Amino acid sequence: MGGLRKYLRATALLCALAAAPAARADSDLPDNPLHFFATCAGRLSALMEHQWLVDGPASEATKSRRAALLEVVEALTPPDAAPRVMAWRIEAKAAHATLLGQSRHGSPAAMARAARRAQALESACTAYLS
Template sequence: MGGLKTYLAGLAFACASFSAQSMPSDPREQVQLFASCAGRFSAQMEYAWLVGHDGADERARRHTFVTLLDAVFPASDTGLTGPEVLDIRIRAKHAQARLLQTARFDQNGERSARARARAQELTALCNALILS
């Protein structure tokens, strides 16, 4: 589990340095970022369904990031394989789903609030890339 935490912390740090004005120019970083955002919005979409919403906004954002991902990978030499990119998406989805579940169902109010804030922060990083 420490490996996953380290990976996610590094990924969050990398994403935190990006803004809509500073899209990474390195194709590998773009692939990692777009795959992570696609995974996050997959979790957001499924969470919306869980709580009785249609998830249309989340589905649209996921589609945007999948489209961006498809445009960059495998069109460029990123050094990543298809399974590695899928792994990035799955890990980001799983991490986002855990945050959303903790935010909604954890009995500890402080832990719930931290999870909610972190989930919002991560999706805000992605939204900043596509929304102006």
């Protein structure tokens, strides 16, 4: 039953992608949904770890959203693509962790830019979760 649930969740999210061209235009959504969701899972991993330090309760909500994305990633990943998908997740996590760090240290203008960018990337990722 778990496999069916993952398949249905992946199908629902892919339908949302197809039905939301306005959301796609404002995000960094690539042509490859697997890449998009894997990258989002990495970003939310970084956010969750950041929240452990600055906002513990928020990390629980992020953990749930991340779990949903990981189910979709798992359902979409062909067996031979698992290493590449993991690399996408790791790269996105590292980049987002850097961005979140910049949002807490530096000049006020740089911190504000980094915070806005991090929020925009996170919003693009969570826009497809319902």
